[in-house]
Every structure is written in C-alpha cells, then in structure tokens.
C-alpha cells in the first residue's frame with residue numbers, strides 16, 4: 001500500500017485531473033455496478049453528502065434508531081441540510097417493513113415529504129449483522145413503489161459480501177446510492193466512496209466542495225483505496241473467522257449473566273447485567289492496560305473488532321486476555 005502511494009501519478013482532483021483519484025472512482029463504480037462514484041475523505045462525509053444530494057430542507061429521512069447517520073454524525077442531516085429524521089427501532093439493523101410503510105407521509109399541505117430511507121450494511125451497533133438480501137430487496141421495492149430513494153451506509157458492505165457470498169453489486173443494486181469505507185476493515189489510512197447515478201454523483205461532487213472535502217493531490221490517498229479494493233477484500237474472511245473463534249471461546253466459559261453475540265462478520269459484542277453506568281468503559285480500560293484495545297459503549301456493551309493487523313497470534317492473545325478478565329469479573 002505504501003509503495004502504491006509513493007508511485008501514484010497525481011494531479012489536482014478539484015480540477016478533475018488526478019488520474020489516481022479518477023481510477024479509484026471508476027474501479028469503485030464498477031465494483032458496485034453504479035454509473036459513477038466519488039472519493040470522499042470520510043464515511044461521515046459520504047453519508048452526509050448523500051442526504052444532501054437526495055433531500056431538500058424540510059424533507060424526512062427514515063432510518064434505524066441505532067444507525068451511524070442518526071447517532072454518530074453530529075446531527076449533520078438536520079444541521080447541514082435541514083432534513084428531519086424519523087428513527088425507528090429495528091432488529092439486527094432491520095427496520096420492520098410495515099413500520100417503514102406506515103411512516104411514509106401522505107401528500108398533505110401540512111406535512112413534510114418523506115424522501116429517503118437509509119439502511120446500514122453491516123449494521124454496526126446492532127452487532128456487525130448482515131442485512132439479508134431479501135430484506136434489502138423488499139425495502140427497495142417498497143421505496144420504488146412509493147417514490148422514495150434508498151441509501152445504503154455500506155461502511156462495511158464488503159464484510160457483508162464476504163460473509164454472505166452475495167456480490168457487493170447485488171446489494172448495491174437495491175439502492176440508489178451506496179457509501180463504503182476504504183478505511184476500517186479494508187485497511188486504507190483514510191477515505192470512503194459514494195457511488196450512484198451520474199447526476200447524483202455530479203451533485204455530490206459540488207456538495208463535497210461545499211463541505212471542504214475537495215482534495216488536491218487526492219491520488220496519494222486514492223492509491224491506498226485502489227490497493228485495498230484489489231488486495232484486502234477476500235482476506236476479510238480471516239477477520240470473520242477470528243471473531244467466530246473468539247465468540248465460541250467466550251460462550252464456552254459459561255459465565256452466568258454474560259451475553260456473547262454470535263458474529264456474522266468481524267465484530268463480537270459482550271453484554272452483562274449491572275447497575276454501574278460506567279461498567280463497560282471501566283472494563284475496556286482494564287483491557288487497555290493488558291494491551292487489548294476494544295470499545296466500551298455505554299449502555300450497549302463491549303465491542304471487539306477484528307482487522308487486518310490483528311493476526312493469528314494477536315487474535316489468540318486477545319482471547320486469552322478476555323478469558324482472564326471475564327473470569328475474574330464473574331467470579
């Protein structure tokens with residue numbers, strides 16, 4: 001990746017003449033089966049631009065209540081675009097179809113217009129769950145029948161694809177636009193891509209500039225993204241195996257009160273009953289002191305994520321540390 005970065009031919013991408021950024025955008029569009037794609041500095045910016053490109057101020061977007069766009073993007077849809085969120089509790093990242101249907105506003109002079117549905121593939125906080133293809137297809141049909149647009153926050157859509165065996169382009173075909181991260185599991189230092197129809201991506205390019213996300217010699221980062229797409233997708237399977245092995249090991253401890261998720265992809269979630277509000281943060285601090293970095297999500301549990309730089313030995317070691325600390329905690 002570093003070598004690809006050093007060798008990348010560069011230009012000024014704000015003028016549209018950085019050949020490496022253009023190559024990444026063409027490659028990503030092809031992989032997703034979309035007309036066009038746009039390289040953006042972050043997944044947050046990609047999602048935000050999608051909302052801005054699809055919606056007018058006052059419009060409504062339907063999304064799942066644990067999702068990233070609703071919880072972890074600083075309220076950007078409201079702040080930047082004047083878009084109102086309708087958040088609906090789901091299961092494993094899926095909003096019940098009938099709840100989407102009943103949330104669509106009728107044409108009425110009093111009411112906002114429902115414009116967009118957002119789904120997350122994989123669903124992060126729900127457990128790294130893969131949204132099944134038939135669910136995505138049903139939401140897609142519902143959207144088309146009702147004149148709504150569908151955006152997939154596919155930060156980890158390649159994990160979903162490797163985990164399920166469904167092509168990324170098959171998932172993407174359900175949606176109007178798809179964002180995915182080159183960082184995270186794919187191992188690039190930064191960057192995401194927003195893909196969709198030509199006209200939407202042309203507008204997205206304007207909005208990227210508006211947000212200050214137009215990068216000049218963008219190719220230096222785009223080169224990492226090209227390398228990631230070419231070399232780091234199939235290996236995601238290894239991260240999924242590490243997650244499954246850890247979950248099996250911790251489930252096998254039979255600690256009463258400990259809930260261990262059964263991972264679809266590269267994440268394992270731990271939860272337990274307790275009163276103290278800071279218990280997950282405290283536990284993650286303990287693990288940090290052992291050299292294991294996890295995220296403690298207050299009220300939701302401990303999130304353990306496997307990735308390219310956690311090899312066989314490191315993953316085994318993570319399991320040993322967790323086993324020791326959990327046994328101590330539950331004794």
Ligand SMILES: *Cc1c(COP(=O)(O)O)cnc(C)c1O
Nearest residue numbers: 042043044045068120124153155
């Ligand atoms: C990380 C993430 C994002 C945003 O990506 P950043 O590059 O961190 O801004 C969006 N959606 C989901 C589901 C994510 O996990």
